[in-house]
Amino acid sequence: MKPGTRAGQADAQEASPSHGAEASDQLYERLSAYAGRPAATAGTGRDPVNAPMIRHWCEAMGDTSPAYRGPDAVAPPTMLQAWTMRGLSADPEPDDGTGRSAAYGELLGLLDGAGYTSVVATDCEQEYLRPLRPGDLITFDAVIESVSRRKTTKLGTGYFVTTCMDVRADGELAGTHRFRILKYRPAQRKSAQRKSAQRRTAEVEKEPALRPRPVINRDNAGFWAGVAEHRLLIQRCTGCATLRFPWLPGCNACAGQEWDTVEASGEGTVFSHVVMHHPSFPAFDPSGEGGPYAVALIELAEGVRIVGNVTGVPYDKVRVGLPVRLEFLRTDPDLELPVFRASEGG
Amino acid sequence: MTEAYRVGDELPPLEIPVTRTLIVAGAIASRDYQDVHHDAELAREKGSPDIFMNILTTNGLVGRYITDHFGSAAVLRKVAIRLGAPNYPGDVLRLTGRIVALEDVALEGENRSLIEVAVTGDNRIGRHVTGKVTVAIPVAIPGAIPGAVTVAITEGGGA
Numbered sequence: 001m002k003p004g005t006r007a008g009q010a011d012a013q014e015a016s017p018s019h020g021a022e023a024s025d026q027l028y029e030r031l032s033a034y035a036g037r038p039a040a041t042a043g044t045g046r047d048p049v050n051a052p053m054i055r056h057w058c059e060a061m062g063d064t065s066p067a068y069r070g071p072d073a074v075a076p077p078t079m080l081q082a083w084t085m086r087g088l089s090a091d092p093e094p095d096d097g098t099g100r101s102a103a104y105g106e107l108l109g110l111l112d113g114a115g116y117t118s119v120v121a122t123d124c125e126q127e128y129l130r131p132l133r134p135g136d137l138i139t140f141d142a143v144i145e146s147v148s149r150r151k152t153t154k155l156g157t158g159y160f161v162t163t164c165m166d167v168r169a170d171g172e173l174a175g176t177h178r179f180r181i182l183k184y185r186p187a188q189r190k191s192a193q194r195k196s197a198q199r200r201t202a203e204v205e206k207e208p209a210l211r212p213r214p215v216i217n218r219d220n221a222g223f224w225a226g227v228a229e230h231r232l233l234i235q236r237c238t239g240c241a242t243l244r245f246p247w248l249p250g251c252n253a254c255a256g257q258e259w260d261t262v263e264a265s266g267e268g269t270v271f272s273h274v275v276m277h278h279p280s281f282p283a284f285d286p287s288g289e290g291g292p293y294a295v296a297l298i299e300l301a302e303g304v305r306i307v308g309n310v311t312g313v314p315y316d317k318v319r320v321g322l323p324v325r326l327e328f329l330r331t332d333p334d335l336e337l338p339v340f341r342a343s344e345g346g
Numbered sequence: 347m348t349e350a351y352r353v354g355d356e357l358p359p360l361e362i363p364v365t366r367t368l369i370v371a372g373a374i375a376s377r378d379y380q381d382v383h384h385d386a387e388l389a390r391e392k393g394s395p396d397i398f399m400n401i402l403t404t405n406g407l408v409g410r411y412i413t414d415h416f417g418s419a420a421v422l423r424k425v426a427i428r429l430g431a432p433n434y435p436g437d438v439l440r441l442t443g444r445i446v447a448l449e450d451v452a453l454e455g456e457n458r459s460l461i462e463v464a465v466t467g468d469n470r471i472g473r474h475v476t477g478k479v480t481v482a483i484p485v486a487i488p489g490a491i492p493g494a495v496t497v498a499i500t501e502g503g504g505a
Contacts, residue, residue, distance in 0.1 A: 123429070278430060
């Protein structure tokens with residue numbers, strides 16, 4: 001992590017798998033080349049470790065420990081990163097003492113240029129090897145440890161960047177600081193503006209959250225045409241009669257490209273499931289409140305499996321083997337989806 | 347007279363009101379001038395409903411929670427946190443902790459108990475923070491530590 005001012009936080013944990021499908025990720029190939037390169041070289045702390053900053057920190061945190069006061073005071077170990085922060089200074093310059101490397105600047109620049117302009121901090125792992133005392137001069141070096149593939153989170157789509165910093169006091173290693181940020185493209189601008197407008201006008205009417213729209217293309221158009229007629233269609237290879245789902249251009253068994261369809265009877269059982277607790281997606285929660293909801297892998301009577309929601313029972317009553325029956329749910333005026341109703345009432 | 351720490355012990359919860367003052371003071375004390383930590387209008391423009399606490403403040407509060415409990419002779423060795431639901435003004439952060447590992451080691455020639463605590467912090471939105479903290483406390487200094495304990499000596503730290 002560069003030692004600058006980019007520390008934030010938010011709902012940045014990865015979202016449900018249904019949001020995460022990303023076909024090609026060419027940017028990742030370019031970003032991942034930066035792993036192992038320096039993030040900061042020979043950075044120096046803006047100020048030596050000092051009693052006033054320690055006191056301000058303790059006052060803010062409500063930390064009354066006597067270890068951080070008096071003639072033998074040490075700095076709270078959790079201040080480690082604070083000593084490396086640039087503070088309220090202008091845009092980075094080569095000699096601004098932050099030591100930020102050209103490589104790290106390029107990496108962030110690539111992300112900014114691709115629209116991933118926002119940043120939040122998600123993880124901080126620190127190890128403290130020796131106490132910091134007033135007067136200690138801080139220096140640091142950091143490396144870009146890794147860049148993730150593109151991930152979709154509640155905040156938006158982006159890339160996690162992990163850096164690891166060695167912090168030295170008077171030249172001696174005093175601590176290590178691993179830091180992870182999400183560089184992302186905000187996903188909720190519209191909804192935030194709406195919330196903001198609501199605050200200003202005291203308007204309380206609430207728009208329902210909408211589910212994401214399906215991406216319909218030549219390979220799956222037949223499936224969605226079936227849904228529109230309330231038929232769940234499974235592809236069948238006309239060469240070897242193997243059923244397949246989800247829809248694909250070719251047969252995984254014989255590589256045949258010719259196919260027809262079989263309409264699912266609608267009977268199935270829960271093969272596996274997960275419960276989505278956080279972050280909340282109000283559109284997926286039957287109550288619209290964003291509470292937990294179950295995402296199940298349904299094994300249809302025909303033998304293929306499909307991901308979907310289970311209705312008719314609370315999320316915590318979904319279990320492996322639960323018999324379900326297909327039905328179609330209109331989630332909003334423009335979207336209808338196959339869902340699966342538990343057929344034994346719990 | 348001393349009460350031994352044991353794996354599985356729960357720390358008393360600590361509830362911290364998340365005031366606007368705490369968020370701003372924590373950001374400035376950590377030299378973090380990102381506008382989302384002090385300017386509500388700019389935070390909203392960036393898609394956040396309000397300003398929110400920065401990760402350094404959460405880190406500091408987690409550290410304080412542990413040293414408040416184990417006493418001023420306790421020294422933090424590791425703090426690792428992951429953030430989830432943001433801390434917005436008006437919320438309350440409720441920190442809880444549970445001892446998950448204990449061992450005695452020699453550090454710089456002195457015997458210490460290394461205690462690893464799993465920490466969680468919840469607010470009304472959900473889980474704000476999950477983390478693990480390793481803290482070293484002196485062993486058998488009469489009266490200094492309310493609960494020093496000696497357990498089997500093993501190598502290495504936790505987390």
